[in-house]
Amino acid sequence: xxxxxxxxxxxxxxxxxxxxxxxxxxxxxxxxxxxxxxxxxxxxxxxxxxxxxxxxxxxxxxxxxxxxxxxxxxxxxxxxxxxxxxxxxxxxxxxxxxxxxxxxxxxxxxxxxxxxxxxxxxxxxxxxxxxxxxxxxxxxxxxxxxxxxxxxxxxxxxxxxxxxxxxxxxxxxxxxxxxxxxxxxxxxxxxxxxxxxxxxxxxxxxxxxxxxxxxxxxxxxxxxxxxxxxxxxxxxxxxxxxxxxxxxxxxxxxxxxxxxxxxxxxxxxxxxxxxxxxxxxxxxxxxxxxxxxxxxxxxxxxxxxxxxxxxxxxxxxxxxxxxxxxxxxxxxxxxxxxxxxxxxxxxxxxxxxxxxxxxxxxxxxxxxxxxxxxxxxxxxxxxxxxxxxxxxxxxxxxxxxxxxxxxxxxxxxxxxxxxx
Amino acid sequence: xxxxxxxxxxxxxxxxxxxxxxxxxxxxxxxxxxxxxxxxxxxxxxxxxxxxxxxxxxxxxxxxxxxxxxxxxxxxxxxxxxxxxxxxxxxxxxxxxxxxxxxxxxxxxxxxxxxxxxxxxxxxxxxxxxxxxxxxxxxxxxxxxxxxxxxxxxxxxxxxxxxxxxxxx
Numbered sequence: 001x002x003x004x005x006x007x008x009x010x011x012x013x014x015x016x017x018x019x020x021x022x023x024x025x026x027x028x029x030x031x032x033x034x035x036x037x038x039x040x041x042x043x044x045x046x047x048x049x050x051x052x053x054x055x056x057x058x059x060x061x062x063x064x065x066x067x068x069x070x071x072x073x074x075x076x077x078x079x080x081x082x083x084x085x086x087x088x089x090x091x092x093x094x095x096x097x098x099x100x101x102x103x104x105x106x107x108x109x110x111x112x113x114x115x116x117x118x119x120x121x122x123x124x125x126x127x128x129x130x131x132x133x134x135x136x137x138x139x140x141x142x143x144x145x146x147x148x149x150x151x152x153x154x155x156x157x158x159x160x161x162x163x164x165x166x167x168x169x170x171x172x173x174x175x176x177x178x179x180x181x182x183x184x185x186x187x188x189x190x191x192x193x194x195x196x197x198x199x200x201x202x203x204x205x206x207x208x209x210x211x212x213x214x215x216x217x218x219x220x221x222x223x224x225x226x227x228x229x230x231x232x233x234x235x236x237x238x239x240x241x242x243x244x245x246x247x248x249x250x251x252x253x254x255x256x257x258x259x260x261x262x263x264x265x266x267x268x269x270x271x272x273x274x275x276x277x278x279x280x281x282x283x284x285x286x287x288x289x290x291x292x293x294x295x296x297x298x299x300x301x302x303x304x305x306x307x308x309x310x311x312x313x314x315x316x317x318x319x320x321x322x323x324x325x326x327x328x329x330x331x332x333x334x335x336x337x338x339x340x341x342x343x344x345x346x347x348x349x350x351x352x353x354x355x356x357x358x359x360x361x362x363x364x365x366x367x368x369x370x371x372x373x374x375x376x377x378x379x380x381x382x383x384x385x386x387x388x389x390x391x392x393x394x395x396x397x398x399x400x401x402x403x404x405x406x407x408x409x410x411x412x413x414x415x416x417x418x419x420x
Numbered sequence: 421x422x423x424x425x426x427x428x429x430x431x432x433x434x435x436x437x438x439x440x441x442x443x444x445x446x447x448x449x450x451x452x453x454x455x456x457x458x459x460x461x462x463x464x465x466x467x468x469x470x471x472x473x474x475x476x477x478x479x480x481x482x483x484x485x486x487x488x489x490x491x492x493x494x495x496x497x498x499x500x501x502x503x504x505x506x507x508x509x510x511x512x513x514x515x516x517x518x519x520x521x522x523x524x525x526x527x528x529x530x531x532x533x534x535x536x537x538x539x540x541x542x543x544x545x546x547x548x549x550x551x552x553x554x555x556x557x558x559x560x561x562x563x564x565x566x567x568x569x570x571x572x573x574x575x576x577x578x579x580x581x582x583x584x585x586x587x588x589x
Contacts, residue, residue, distance in 0.1 A: 024564045041448045041488055048575045051582055067446060074446035124486040124510055140488035140514035146578035150585065154564060188433055189480040193509050222480060224509055277433060364442040364485075385437040385484060387460040392441075 002252025004160040006195040006227055009135040009249050013118040021159040021258075028152050029059070030244075031113050033121030035103055035360075036064035038141045040078045042122055043085045045145035054089050055151030061093040061112060062086050063103040066360045070097075071367035101332025101358045104128040104216060104300035109332055114238060115230050116247030120144065120153055125300050125382065127218045131211035132238060133230035133248060138219060158224045159258040160195040161186075165202035167266035172416055174310075175210025176302060176380065176400035178202070179217045180271035182263065184281030192222035194258060197251065202265045203228060208237045209306035216301050217382050220278040272378075272413060273398035276386045284403055287413045291323075294377040295408035296389075297401050298329030298356075299363045302380035305335045305342075307401040312344040314405035314416045315351040321411030326353035327362060327369045353408070365390045378407045421521070421542045423500035424550070425472035428458075428465065429534035434477050435484035436511065440493040442485075453489050454496035471498040474540065476532050478504065482511025488518060495520045501540050503547065503558070505529050516565055517574040523547065528556035 003011065003018050011019045013027035034042050039062055046054075054060055062082045067075035086094035093112065100106070104125050107113050113129045119136035120126065122144040129136040139153070147153045165178060183190070196218045203211065211228055218226030228234075230248045238246060269283035297303075297311050308330060320326045328348050330336040336358065339345060348355055361368030363381040371377055371390030376397070379389065384396035397413060406416040438461040440453055447453065458465035475481075475494065481504035482490060491514050494502065502515070505526040515522045521542040528547045532538060536551040545558035561569070571577040 024562060037442075037445045037487060037489075041492075044448070045575055049578050049582060072446065078446065122486055122488075124484065126486075138486040138510050140486050140510060140517060142488060142517035142574050143513060146574050146581075149578055150581055156562070188483060189506065189508075192480065192506060219484075219510075222483065222508060364437075366442055366445075370443075383435075383437070383484060385435045387441055388437055392460045 001256055002254035004195065004197060004255040005133065005229065005249050005251045006135055006160055006197070006225060007157060009116060009118060010155065010157055019157045021157050023157045024154060025157060026152050026154050027118050029120060029147055030117040031059050031119045032144060032147050033061045033063065033103060033107065033123065033126060034144050035066050035123055036068060036075065036078050036082060037066050038122035038144065040081045041141035042144040042148065043081055045142050046148050049145065049149045051149045054091065054148045057090045058092050060091050060148055061107055062091060063095050063100060063106060065100055065103050065358065066364065067366050068097050068100060068359060069357065099333060102300045102303055102360055105303060105331035108132060108212065109241065109334060111241030111243040114242045114244055114246035115234065116249055120147055124219045125216050127223065127226045128212050128216040128300060130215040130218070130225050130227035131208065132234060133228060135225055135227065137225045158193055158195040160197050161191055162197045162199060162257045162260045164260065164262045165198070165200035165265050166262065167202060167264045169202065169265050170269060172270050172402045173268055174400050175206055175213040177268055177271045178265060179214040180273050180278065180281045180398060181268050183217065183221045183278050184271065186221055188220060188277050188279045189222040191218065194223055196221065196223040196226045198226060198228050204231055207306055208233060209304040213301050217278065220382060270400055270403050270415060272403065273384055275384050275395040275397065278382065278384060278398060284413065284415045290397065290413040291376065292378050292407055292412060293323065293375040294325045294327065294369060294371060295404045296327045296362050296369055296377060296379040296381060297404050298331060299360065299381040300331065301382045302401050303329055303331030303335065305338050307380065308339045308344050311401045311405040312347045314402050315409065316347050318351055318409050318419065320352040320408045323411055324408050326408040327356060328353050329356045330358060332358055362389055364388065378404050378413055380404050422539065423472055423474065423542070424537065424539045425474045425500055426470065427474050427476050427532055427534055427536045427538055428469065429532065430461065430475065430477040432478040433480045433483055434461065436482055436487050436490040437484055439482065439490040440487065445487060445489055448489060450492050450496035453493035457493040457497040466497065469497050469499065472500045473498060474538050475499050475502045476529055478529060479506050481507050483508035486510045488514045491515045491518050491520045501542060503528055516568055519573045523558035525556050525558035528558065531556060
């Protein structure tokens with residue numbers, strides 16, 4: 001019986017010829033990650049293990065991106081613990097404010113994770129990197145602590161659900177809409193304990209930004225990892241960035257899948273996920289007359305240069321609705337600079353938007369755009385749970401950057417088509 | 421271990437944001453986190469919860485963030501054990517790693533109501549609803565998880581593993 005790409009990567013990292021779904025294996029890790037919320041606990045637990053060094057100083061990233069630049073004294077204290085730990089153990093990939101970016105955009109862009117890798121991160125959206133044909137999954141702080149000491153972790157080999165996307169994308173439809181539509185179809189536990197393998201002709205035409213967005217939200221369907229195959233688009237992205245050699249794995253044609261789900265993308269309109277779960281998706285045409293107070297464009301889902309270009313194409317020559325706050329957050333310093341060079345910031349600022357330094361802030365109701373009681377936001381982020389962006393009686397609607405930008409202008413949820 | 425307590429019952433998809441909202445994640449102190457446990461779904465939970473109490477929930481408990489603060493807050497609030505039909509996978513790992521007993525048992529979830537008194541033997545997975553005198557059997561843990569529990573959690577296990585790896589080198 002053939003193996004899926006996820007099985008092959010796990011087998012290779014467990015020194016085995018093959019692995020079967022349900023099997024518990026110990027895998028060697030190529031890279032691992034913690035942020036300013038999860039790393040402080042990991043550091044405390046790491047010190048309980050009683051080792052005098054980390055497994056590899058160059059294969060750990062500590063990314064203070066959630067409450068940074070430090071929003072208050074407690075947040076500053078958490079980053080201080082990370083900084084001191086990085087210095088004490090010689091960890092090279094600690095990213096200070098001014099050099100930091102949103103972790104799941106920063107790590108692939110810095111070439112720290114490469115095809116064929118096995119990666120864990122103490123952040124649920126670590127599954128993002130699967131777009132590069134690698135295995136990556138989110139864990140908690142204690143798992144990260146043990147992994148920093150051992151360079152390995154245990155995993156249960158997941159069953160794989162294969163998603164085959166075919167057909168031509170409609171206007172304003174991208175990776176965010178494909179994944180929201182998919183989660184709407186299977187539910188927030190539709191891929192519980194499973195690997196989500198995204199394939200099909202539509203994927204092969206998607207730019208990397210859209211592929212990262214899709215794998216990012218595998219966790220929103222309960223998935224262990226999202227994964228795609230390596231093609232020319234992947235290699236074009238990886239080659240100038242990779243800090244290590246990479247290896248390409250692919251699923252066998254006779255690999256066993258738990259389920260194969262085929263999706264004709266020509267039937268998909270831009271999607272909006274209604275409160276309070278990412279599975280509550282509707283086509284934007286059915287989201288009429290929902291007034292908004294805030295729009296957020298950014299996060300590890302949609303803060304890439306491609307996303308900002310789409311937002312700028314909608315906002316150019318237009319003004320944000322007087323009752324709306326539009327917050328735009330480029331995910332890394334590199335993206336920030338590129339957006340500045342391309343003149344995107346002029347468009348944003350002339351439209352009446354605020355542009356922020358890289359941070360995860362508003363996505364998790366941390367800072368830089370929390371909602372008050374009764375307020376509504378449309379956001380390109382990945383979660384719309386109760387109280388996610390602030391007050392327990394606020395609401396978050398999820399969308400792609402074009403819909404978020406158009407909604408900021410309209411003052412209600414709507415499509416760029418309505419602006420003409 | 422045998423636990424006995426009153427049941428706090430919840431529905432499906434109880435996410436980590438409602439278990440412990442992000443606004444409190446500027447600390448990892450268990451007592452501070454426990455003071456806000458379940459705040460956004462059940463504001464009275466912290467006033468009502470007694471040591472030994474049990475959380476019972478439907479599908480996909482603990483979905484969302486990887487924040488270990490969620491099982492830490494539940495454990496520090498006095499909850500002895502969580503029974504659900506299914507758990508989100510990161511929450512499942514985190515619970516074992518920090519020593520919060522969790523059991524998957526759909527039949528028990530259907531057969532237990534809020535306020536019932538329940539006894540749980542975590543080593544065998546036996547669940548008894550003392551209010552209705554009905555007994556249920558949770559799915560056994562995978563063998564590796566049992567080893568983790570016996571070792572006292574992931575950190576003691578890692579300590580032993582470090583020693584073993586050093587011997588081999």
